[in-house]
Amino acid sequence: MVNSGNKKARVSASRGRARSVSNRLGVFFLFVLFTFVALSVRLIFITKDNDDVYQQKILAQQTYDSQIINAKRGEIIDANGTVLAASREAYNVILDVKKLLTMEAENGKGLVKSATIDALVSIFDVDRNVINNYINQVPDSQYYVVKKGVTFDEMSRFLPYITKPEEGKEKDSLYNKNITGVWFEKYYVRYYPQNNLACDLIGFSLSDGVASYGLEEYYNDILSGTSGRRYGYLSGETTMEVTTIPAVDGNTLVSTIDTNVQMMVERSLRAFSNQYENNARKGLGANNLGCIIMRADSGEILAMASYPTFNLNDPMNLTHLYTESEIKQLEEEGTLRDAYDALWKNFCIADTYEPGSVMKPFTVAMGLETGAINGSESFYCGGSLKVADHDIPCHNTDGDGWLSVRQAVAKSCNVALMHIAAKVGYKDFLDYQSVFNIGLRTNIDLAGESRTDALVYNEKTLHEAELATSSFGQGFNVTMIQMAAGYAALVNGGYYYEPHVVSKILSAGGSVIKNIEPRLIKQVVSSETSDTIRGYCNAVVTEGTGWRAKPAGYEIGGKTGTAETVPRGNGEYVVSFMCHAPADDPEIICYVVVDRPNVSKQEDAKYASIISKQILTDVLPYLNIPMTQELSQKDIDELNELELSVLTNRDEGNEEETETDSGEKEGNQ
């Protein structure tokens, strides 16, 4: 009973203490309640006082990176739709090293890192050690380019490893959750399916939006398109909107270039260069070779080629022209950049040279147009003419005797032309120089056309001797495209067309945005004068210096040119052949320039006319221009031989060699 009583008392005491605890717990609860109320009041004040201020601060620190969405650069296609330049998607493989190592540390058990690197090595064929070294050296990196320029197909082979399979398809999936931190950066890469073809004319774009030379540079804005953007902006005061402006892909250029004509031209130039390579001196068959084929009555360029060429897909590669040690030497001399410039620039529009006798039809046209001559005059050539105390020789130093104007052009007599220029006079000569656009840019739609206004004579510099030499194309400089465009006007009835390379601009979707029509600039000579000059030029081929250029079955007209380069007297010449075909109704102009042929005696225009003949033999039938005369038995034999040689050599792949031999024989005759 006592025990029980004690126990009861103890329980009672404990209860009593518990009661008092309860009271104080209640007080504590009230204290806590008060604290909560205080905090609530503070919360209310923060909200009430700073609602807008803080809201704006938050919006101010939102860095919605306005993200650029790359546009796809437009294509360049030729007149037949053959793709000359295009862009395709490419991907950089990026490894987020920091993330990889974080995941590895969290639950990797050594699997995350090895699985990821294994997958990269097996799919992209990269060096495991390189990756491991990088991971060890820069463990914080979040942007490591494992491999550049991976194709879509290659990337697609990797995707299954990092793409979570759908429910129920886990068995077939390659998905490996250990592979982590790999992503792909998409961009566009430019490629040129035809490699070297028309390289100078097309130009190249190494990175997005940056283009060098040719069409790529001239039409960069049109090809580039407009990048899209993803960005945030505030609508009203406190709402953030995210907007995407899609990229507008670049437009497509339809060129007037015909890939087949271009190939024929380039083949002939290459054949010539190979034939004379290391002939009289070390090096290519000529310092430069250039050829323009242009429609006579619209200024459309069908082909524009020069040699040497380069691969547009690898423009930095010089190994086809120089040996490793030579490149090293260029680098040491600091002239590597010059070597690139020389290779990349378009010889046909960028290089200037003295045109030589190709100028003669122009001089005669000036005489006829100004009335200084009427075409019935005769001039005596004694081998040279004394002008202002200089004896200026004819190319035939023995003299040709009495010559009609027609014969003077056909035989390319300097003396007769000097007489004609003297009759024309300084003022009219200079006027007509600019009428023919000599000294002015043609404004062809290609980047890199040279200015030649300082390279021709003006009122102050044109004196008696200069006028005399100018008559046969020495003393002033021109570009090939200037001469071709001017000559076209001379023989097509007198109409000067601006030469152009692009005929149409299409949207990325294929609809026509702009048609570029032939642009008639002016009439430079009357149609009568044009007829007369055409007749003289036809005589050059039928009875004069240009006979080697005549292709079987076609009558053509033209003019040879041989110009000594500066400095004079060291035996270096630029030889050329300008022609139109067919003879009476010109459809195309073909102009071939051989800059310092690799032969011991350079001053012979035959090097240019032989190339012209090969080109015309290929190109005229291809362009469906009907033959203008019966084929003689000799012509048939020649064509058969050519066709045979083409056939046999196509198999052996050294067509050039055979033609070389025949050319050599001809040259020796």
Add this chain to the structure above:
Amino acid sequence: MQKKKSFFSNKRYFDFSLLFIVLFLIGFGLVMIYSTSSYNAALDYDGDGLYFLRKQLISAAVGVVGMLVICFIPYGIYKNFALIIYVLSAFSILLVLTPLGHTGNGARRWVYLFGMSIQPAEIVKVGVIIFLAALLSKMSNKERASWKGIFITLIPAGIISGMLYIITNNLSSALIVAGIAVCMLAISTPKCYKLYILMALGAIGAILLVVGIAKGFLGSGMGFRGERVLAWLNPEGYADGKGFQVLQSLYGIGSGGIWGKGLGKSMQKLGFLPEAQNDMIFSIICEELGLFGGLSIILMFILLLWRIRDAGVYCTDMFGNLLVTGIFSHVAIQVIINIAVATNSIPNTGMPLPFISYGGSSIIFILAEMGIVMNVARNADFKDRREEKPAEAEDGNEEA
């Protein structure tokens, strides 16, 4: 003699209000964790926005099951194991130093146990509550009010609190343990003037410390914690450093307005507010759900504490009473400090918001504590309390 009540008897009380409030807070917490963490989780875990939600859901499920089991375990049992529990919790801190321990967010505060990552600080909080409840319930009022009683209570708590601070460099948890001990002692002991003096001295010391730091007398010597105090006084002035987090938190709260931007529409969670799903979740709640949401959550915590208080108030047993007091103190201190930090009412210290913040150990152990409270409530004798009202007055007289 009273008839022994059967364990699962219908007559026994079960606090469904408490259960409902707890489940509500957990459910709400999961929604907010998904809202706050999905953006960063998607960035960090290969587009897996559910990463944090999934982990928290598993922890919450384990915690709820644990809570329901514990609420059927008679709380009296703990009294017998109090010392063992205390020693084990101290030992768990030491585990951090063994290879089992691992580092996260720059501090070594976690251990791997049974395939789980556990924060010993959470074990310690429960351990200290049980140990002190057992210790204090064995002492008389006089003993507890004496210097001897005060030190017998505060020294074990101080040791373990010091271990938390020194070994895991976790000042927040150390403060909570100390706070729980002081609260339990103060609430359990009538007229404990000596303790009040100590508390007053502590408060004066804290104020002097803050003034000292603010005036620059102690500035450099206090390291980053001194800087936190300065940043508290002038968050804009330390916007790039220690003030950054709290300033971002204020931006979040302030920009929410009364009704908030709408669930899921927080901007601060997009990488601006550090620990958005963790210590700073209250700021995101205010940003998305506004003042209304923030006050609602405070109200839910008040209701929760009221239910916990009731379990204690109607408990006639000293040990149960003290257990509830400890748990009440724990939840109250943690909620108050968390919200006070988010509103920059006190210097910044990392403290999860119970039931809502992300953190597996935190939610599992707080739910275990709720299980204990529920069990105490089951055994509380409400009828007894009402009938014996005069006895209370008698008690009061006795003490007076």
